[in-house]
Amino acid sequence: MADELKQGLLSVVLPSFNEEGSIPRAADTITGLLTQAAIPHEIIFVDDGSKDGTWRAVEEQSHLHPQVRGVRFSRNFGKEAAIFAGLAQAAGDCVVVMDCDLQHPPEKVVDMYRLWQQGYQVIEGVKTSRGKENPLHTFAAKGFYSMISKATGIDMSRASDFKLLDRRAVDTLLAMREKNAFFRALSSWIGFSTTQVEFEVQPRLEGESKWSIRSLVRYALTNIASFSAAPLQLVTLLGVVVFVCSVVLGIWSLWQKISGQALEGFTTVILLQLLIGSILMICLGIIGYYIAKIYEEVKDRPRYIVAERCEGPKNDGQAEKDI
Ligand code: UDP
């Protein structure tokens, strides 16, 4: 049996934003583990426009470990862009994407690789729990994931960005030109033979989470808009509701006029104007949001801009494909 197993290079992609403290630990832990498990590998750090010494740390690691490489963005483009840049750089037969703060347990990479060897093409890390969070955050995350789950038809409630993808799946993702790509959902949406590995979210050892409430809200809205047109249907639904109300009220006011008691009801007029006005504006806002997203896609700007690369001394200088 054992000699039927696939063998191949594993690329590990680590998006990093202001992670100078985590880089050396990530590089040491991952290379140590994979070397011990006799898995041929390369490690790609994508510095997402960090303001601290992240790039210096990546360069240092690439000198210490020949299998470590780095890509540096010209500014912060966000985690999704960093993931896609890593996928574009990866030379492996399969690619693992994980956080460089080691909140995704590196031991699981070995389990994922073994499953890949058995023939699975997408191996998803699913969270057994969401780690420590405040209740409001949990509530908002639940709402967000139930919308995304409906839009994709896949249960996303425990999904994470921790995944192993076969070369076929990576190439499929890279061929998609959409700018607002939501990696977590797209990598399930593409299908292929999929399995799951459960993991417990580890506490962060260095630095702090890069997500502010504002960036989370923006992230949620962008991804809902990129995966679902349901908010636009909401516009139609609101229109129907207002129409039904207007028919009822119309009949009622006609009746009042006919029966000669039409002077009353000034408050109703004001309330109706306010209600309809605000519904119209909300609807325009929703439509405007989608138009803005279409505008972004039409402009066809690159997802990210690479400023620099680094690779270890022994590297053969491959991977010049970019943007
Ligand atoms: N990250 C990134 N660009 C960003 C924000 C975050 O590349 O704009 C990286 C970050 O360095 C980390 C991963 O994405 O490796 C997850 O970020 P973080 O740990 O802050 O998120 P959390 O674990 O709290 O969800």
Ligand code: MG
């Ligand atoms: Mg984290």
